[in-house]
Amino acid sequence: MKSFRQTQSALHTWTGLLVGWVLFLIFIAGTVSFWREETSRWMRPELSVTSEMRTPDDERRMVEGALAALAIRAPDATAWSISLPGPRGVGVQGVWTERSPPEEPRRPFRWPDATNSLWVDGDGQPVAVRETRGGDFWYRLHFDLHYMPVIWARWFVGFCSMVMLIAIVTGIITHKKIFREFFTFRPGKAQRSWLDGHNATAVLALPFHLMITYTGLVTLMSLYMPWGLLANFDDRAAAFAATQPNVPPAQYAATPVPMAPMGAMLDQARQTWGGVGPGSIRISNPGDASARVTMGRDLSHTILDDGEPLVFDGVTGVLLGKAPVTGAGTATRDAMVGIHAGRFSPISVRWLYFLSGLAGTVMVGTGLVMWTAKRREKLPNPARPHIGFRLVERLNVSAVAGLPLSMVTMLWANRLLPVGMEGRWHGEVNIMFIAWGLALAYAFLRPPKRGWVHLFGLTGAALVILPIFDQFSGQGMWQHLNHGDATRFWTDITFMALGLSLAAIAVKVHRHKPRIAPASVRAPKEAAMAVAGE
Structure with missing residues (x-):
């Protein structure tokens, strides 16, 4: 028992x-x-960095720039949404929701793209991204x-x-x-x-x-x-x-009315949140008598995942409601x-989060390989394992070595696809999954050891070469340093460090010479090939 x-x-x-x-x-x-x-x-x-530290004046300039751009691009939208960068981000994204006729059903949510969003930089000026x-x-x-x-x-x-x-x-x-x-x-x-x-x-x-x-x-x-x-x-x-704030939604009045200055609402929000600025702003029925402005707090300053939303009257700027206690x-x-x-x-x-997450990733990967x-060692004939064993072995190669390669492929797609390509983000994502599918096919077509070596080696090389490619294309590490963008510089350094680590793993696996189990001495060649996965 x-x-x-x-x-x-x-x-x-x-x-x-x-x-x-x-x-x-x-x-x-x-x-x-x-x-x-x-x-x-x-x-x-394309988003330039004016300063690593965002001031209230920078915040107001970016919000006002986004509002001006949205008023030109989508004056008849049913809602505008503005996402402000935290201390680690750059640029403001403005998204609009098109107004549909009353008789039509509500349109489903779709991710922002070139047809329903725009960007402004730290100076509040629209920029093509x-x-x-x-x-x-x-x-x-x-x-x-x-x-x-x-x-x-x-x-x-x-x-x-x-x-x-x-x-x-x-x-x-x-x-x-x-x-x-x-x-x-x-x-x-x-x-x-x-x-x-x-x-x-x-x-x-x-x-x-x-x-x-x-x-x-x-x-x-x-x-x-x-x-x-x-x-x-x-x-x-x-x-x-x-x-949520207990403010009833306002019905569209179809009466054009200028909006209240956003600066006063931003100041009141900061005062309410103890000096913390907003992370998101949503304006329903912009430019109408029924306009409402909802602001959510920047979450990078608190451990609580609670934006403490505030609702303002978009015409008068009066605070209508706060999140309940x-x-x-x-x-x-x-x-x-x-x-x-x-x-x-x-x-x-x-x-610490990142390194702990890497440890968890390695823990899962080593558990699968183990x-x-x-x-x-317990198979009757290690040189000819049964189909279930071969399936697990190949899936391990495609997941543990193939998935990182596909993620790096998406980074390369971000650099190589035409900037003005229609449906571009869909192309990046599709290329990632196509690369993962090819890695899966390769894992089943080649011996496992070669799959480990080739996929890890290719991923490492792709990560190391990527910052070098950026350097020659005019947006590399030294350009980042010259423009005071330390974040992008260290991102490139991290890519290269990860690439060298994966390349070292590939070399280690290639040089590994497995020992033949005593039970398999009768067929040394077959046993060696089985343990090596060749």
Whole structure:
């Protein structure tokens, strides 16, 4: 009869494999998202940097510039939305929603593109910017996935996150000496080395793994467990209305009236929020007697994921409503969401988030590889594994080595696609998934060891060459330094460092010469090929 620890070991192994490839995507995309603003900044080189520090005067100039540009581009829109950059971003994005006739149904949401958005720089002047989702794509990818309905994706990601939580807890139970083994690494020992690496990355950031998984579930708790809300409200809409400013929406009056100066509303918002400026502004029915202005606080200054929205009359500038005082439950939930997203993080904490996320990504990847390494030795004929084993082995190559390559391919697409291309951000995303599909095909067509070496090597080379390409195209590291843009400079340095690391992994795998298991001495050539994956 198996002991409790043995049963937990089996649960840990099979839950990790069941959704391991999806968890790898969630971890790597979520880890990159900690530099979401920096990545977006790098992917929009047309936006100049006037200063790393934003003052209230800069904020007012950018907002007024965006309003003036929106009034020209979309004077008849039903709503304008303005997204202001945080301390790490540049440029202001203005988005409009076209007004549809009353008899038509409400138009579905669509992401901003060249047909419904514009950009202004730090001087408040409109600027032509390449159409890209930037770092926002990977942020949404890690919980919305892609090419599938959002609700289905969030249910699936929630299921995988719950399995991840089970895998972490059972891993703690299974490895009773895990903390001692954290200080032990035995290179060149095949399966033992993979287990040491898996244990080290798991223990190194264990509090982070528990926190990020649990708080990730909390962010969508009303979707996964709606019964608490439904016990107190008739539906989710009523619950949402109870947590927002209690200002009834104004009906479109079809009476043109100039809007009140935005500067006074910005000053009042800053005073209400203790000196913190807005991160978003939404204007419904702009230029009409029924205009309303809703401002949300910049979240980079607080751990709570609560914008504390303020609603102003767009014609008089009078404050109409504030967010109600939240209770302990709502504040706890907002704090957990804020901790998960890490928007409040200073640079040192953000690096800690990023490195911990990398450790989690490596933990999932090494766990997947260890599954095949451990079971190969038990196969009747390691040189001819069964189809299920070969499937897992190839999927490991395509996920762990192929996904990073596809992400780098998207960065190259950002540089190579024509700047004025219609539907450009769709092209970037499609190219990424095409590259991932090609990596999957390559993993199934070539021996596993060659797949690891070639995909990691290509990813490393692509990352190292990318900043060099930028340098020759006139928007490289030295140009960033000359323009005082330290963020883009260090982004290029990080790309090169990651590229060199992946290239080193490729060289290490290429030079590795596996030892033949004693049980396979009768067929040394076949055994060597099997262990090497050739």
